[in-house]
Amino acid sequence: MNLLIFFEISDETEIHELEDNESYRYLGVMEADDRKQSEMKARIKKKYIHRLIKVLKSKLTAGNLITTINTWAVSLYRYGAEIIQWVRAELQQLDKRMRKLMTMHKGRVYVERDQGERGLMSVVETVKYESHSLKKYTEHNSVEFIRTAGKIINTNSEDGKQDYRNHGKTERKQNWNDKPMNRQHLRQTEDQAAKETWPWVKRGCLKRETESLIIAAQDQALRTNYRKAKIEKSTTDPKCRLCKQNDETVSHTVSECSKIAYTEYKGRHDKVASAVHWSICKKDELPHTEQWYDYRAEAVLEKEKVKLLWDFNVQTDKANEARSPDLILINK
Template sequence: MEFGLDKCSTVALKKGKLIESEGINMPNGQTIRCHQPEAYKYLGILQLDNIKHEHVKTVVSKEYTQRVRKILKSKLNGGNTIKAINTWAIPVIRYTAGIINWTQMELDNLDRKTRKLMTIHHSLHPRSDVDRLYLPRRSGGRGLLQVKQAVKEEEHALAEYVKQSEEPALIEVKNQKLLKAQQTKNQYKKTALQTRADSWHNKTLHGKFLDKIDGKADKEKTWLWLTNGTLKKETEGLILAAQEQAIRTKAIQAKIEKSADDPKCRLCKETDETIDHILSCCKKIAQTDYKQRHNYVAQMIHWNLCLKYHLPAVKNWWDHKPAKVVENEHAKILWDFRIQTDKVLEHNTPDITVVEKNKVWIIDVAIPGDSRIEEKQQEKLSRYQDLKIELQRLWQKPVQVVPVVMGTLGAVPKDLSRHLETIDIDKITICQLQKATLLGSARIIRKYITQS
C-alpha cells in the first residue's frame, strides 16, 4: 500500500517487523528521511523489539569489572573490601537476574575475573582455596558473594514470588512454567554453602588447618579476626593462604610440587620446612622474631593492666614500653621479672606478675603452633605451680596462674576467655590479641619465605 508515494520510499510491514527504507518523498517535494530505530531503557534494561541480551551483558560485565577494580585499588581493609564488592559491584549483576539470559560459563568467567583482579592486587593468594573465598566470615571464609550464586539466588527468589502471587498475570506466568525452581532461595543458599564448606573441609592441604584445631580450639572465637575484618586485605589473604598450606615452603616444593630436592628448613637445616615449623618451631629465630611477636602480645596485656590500675600509660598500646616495675597504692606490676624465693626454681620469671593487696596473678604468654594450643596451655599451668606454691607461702596471699595462649595463625583455646576474665581487663579483646599475633606471623612469612 503506497498512498501515491515513490516506490523506493515505500514502508512495508512484514510479519510484524518494520522494513527500513531510504526515505519518504512527500507530494510537496520534501523528503522525510528514515531514522535508524533506537533502543530504549525500561527499568534500566536496554530494549527495542526485544531485550538486548548480548549488549546488556557486555555493558553490565564492564561496569562490574570496573567497580571491582576501583575497590581493590582503594586503601580499604580486608573486611571492608569484601563488603564494598558485595554491596557496590555485585548488585550490578544481580539486578539483571531472571531478565538477562546469563549462561553458566559467562557467570563463571565473571567470578574468575574477580579472583584474578584480587590476586593482581595482592588480596588473594593465587593458590588459595576458592570454596573458602565464598563462605561467610563467621565460618572461616572471606564472605565474598559469588556472582553465579547471587544470580541463582535471585532467580529462585523470583520464582518463589511468582509461585506465591495471586495476581492474574503472574498466575499465568506460573501456569506457563516460565520460571522453574525446585527450591526456595533460602534452601538453595543453604545447600550451596554446605556443599562449599564440605568441599573445603575435605581438601587434603586446604582443610588441614581445620583438622589441626578440631576439638582443641573455640572455632567461633578463632574466626573473630575475620568477622572483625580490620587487617589489610594483603595480610588477610596471606594469613588465609598460610592456614591452607598454599605458601610455597621447601617441604611443599619437594614433596608435593616435586620441583626441589631438599625439604629442610632454609634457616636451621634440621626439620622439614612447613608453615608450622617456620612460625613456631625454628630454633634460629626463637630469640628474635618469635620473641618480638610474643612481646608484642604481652605488652598489649601490660598496657591494659596499667589502665586498670591507673598507672602511667601512653594513649596507644603499640607505643607502650613496659617498665620492669610500676606500682601505686592499688597494685604493683612486674614485667619479665625474676622472682626471688627461698627454694631454687627453674621457672621463676613469668612475663607479667600482678601483685595486689589481697591477691597475686602470674601471667604468661605463649604463641605455639595452632595444633598445640591446648598442650601449651596445660604446660604453662604446670610450669608455674612450684612458683605459685612458694609465693603463697612467702607472701601469704592467694596466687593464680593465668596462661594467655594464642595459635600462630589465630587459633583460640577454649579457656582463653575465662583466663582473660580472671585478670579483669576490659580494654582488651581476643580479636586484638589475634591481630597482634597474626601481624607478627605475617611479618615472619614475608621475611623468610619467598611467595611465588
C-alpha cells in the same frame, strides 16, 4: 483477558525503523528483533570489572571493601538474572577473575564473616539466587500470564527461599572442609574454637592485604617450599630455607624454626606479654602509655597496694631453671 495499551505521540515526533545494527532499551535491556544477549553481557561485564577495580583502588578496610563489592559491583548481575541467559562457565570465569584481583585463594572466600569466611558474594550464586527468587515470585502470582511466563524459568524452586540460601552456604562450607590443607587450621584449633574465634574477621577492620595474608597462612596457602614441592609438584627442596632441617610448612615457619626462635619468636612473645603488662598497668593505674603498641614494660612498678614485676629472677629454695616469669603481680 483483554489488554488495552494506548499512548499519545505529538505531531513532531517521528518513530523510525531500527537500522540493521541498532537496538532500543526496554527496562534497561537492549533489544531489537530479540534481546541483545551478547551486547548486554559485554556491557555488564565491563561495568562490573570497572567498578571492581575502582573499589579495589580505595583505602577501604577488608570488611567494608567486601560489602561495597557485594552491593555495588556483584549486584549488577542481579538485575536481568533470568532475562539474560548466562552460561555457568562465563560466570565462573568472572568469580575466578574477582578472586584473582582480590588476591584470594579458592578457600574461605564466600559465606558469612562471622563463620571465618570473607563474605564475598559469588556471581554464580547471585544469578542462581535471583533466578530462584523470580521463579518463586511468578509461581505464586495472582496474575495468570505472569504465572505462565514463570514456567519458562528452569530453576528448581521447591525449597523455601531461606532453605535455598542455607543449602548454598552449607555446600560452600563443605567444599572448604573437604580440602585437608585448608582445614588444617580448623583441626588444630578445634579444642579452642568458639564464637570468639572469628570476630577479627567479622569486624573486618584489617587492611585487605593483611586479611588475605593471615587467611592464606591459616589455610596453608602461602607458597612455602613444602607447598611448592608437594602441591605444585615443582623440584624445589621442601625443607625450611633457614634451618634446612624440617619441612617448610606454615606451622613450621610461625612456631617451630630453631633459627628464629630467639629473635622473631621471642620478639613476638615479648610483644604479647607487654600488651598484658600494659593492660594490668591501665587497670591498676600504674604508669603506662596511651597505646599498648607504644609501650615498653618497666622491670619494677610499684604502688601502695600492688607491685608489678617484668622478666624478674625469683629466688627459689630448690634449683629451678624456669625462675624468671614474664610477669609477677603482687597484691600487697
